[in-house]
Amino acid sequence: MRYKLMLLGVFMLLRMSGCHQHPLTDYRPLDQVGMWSSNVEQLKTLNTSDMEVAQLVKLKQAGIRDDACVTLITQAHLRQHLFTSADSAVNLARAGYPELVILEIAKTDQLDIISGDAVMLRLIGLSDSAVDLILHRRLKGQATMSSAEIGRLKNTGLSEKQILERINQGMTDPQADKESSLREAARNHANTGFVRTRGRKSR
Numbered sequence: 001m002r003y004k005l006m007l008l009g010v011f012m013l014l015r016m017s018g019c020h021q022h023p024l025t026d027y028r029p030l031d032q033v034g035m036w037s038s039n040v041e042q043l044k045t046l047n048t049s050d051m052e053v054a055q056l057v058k059l060k061q062a063g064i065r066d067d068a069c070v071t072l073i074t075q076a077h078l079r080q081h082l083f084t085s086a087d088s089a090v091n092l093a094r095a096g097y098p099e100l101v102i103l104e105i106a107k108t109d110q111l112d113i114i115s116g117d118a119v120m121l122r123l124i125g126l127s128d129s130a131v132d133l134i135l136h137r138r139l140k141g142q143a144t145m146s147s148a149e150i151g152r153l154k155n156t157g158l159s160e161k162q163i164l165e166r167i168n169q170g171m172t173d174p175q176a177d178k179e180s181s182l183r184e185a186a187r188n189h190a191n192t193g194f195v196r197t198r199g200r201k202s203r
Contacts, residue, residue: 120147
């Protein structure tokens, strides 16, 4: 009886250890998009799935280098999940973020969380140094207002320096919303001033 229980235990252990293995993954799409065979071999050792291969094809088509692709898979597996964030990585790359920054975000497992807001920061028209500061605050988990509120403050006439001062002071979205509303109201009021025009007196 004990022998049977031991066999059953070994069987279950083998089954559990192999449940995330993908021995039949088709790596040919990676060869078709120009990935070097040495990098494909690395991906095989990482037990990359067919779904992840499809994600990697998207990355390669967007110009992401082989070693960055391998790193993205590695980082996801270290977090014990499959890599499913190709669209987020591609959007960041197209917005002008270098691979080093994309990999830094991936290391914190926040590609899907941060990418949309990070792309908006580029569209707002902030300088590279400002974007870098804001992005690193978010990666560190520090309170930082959203790109929507940053853009709104910028549209009310605040300079980049003034916006960064508020960010460094820990301004929250509700606080930014309140200041933006006051500044917008003041601007709208200033644009509705009544000017009396005097006509020629009749004789």
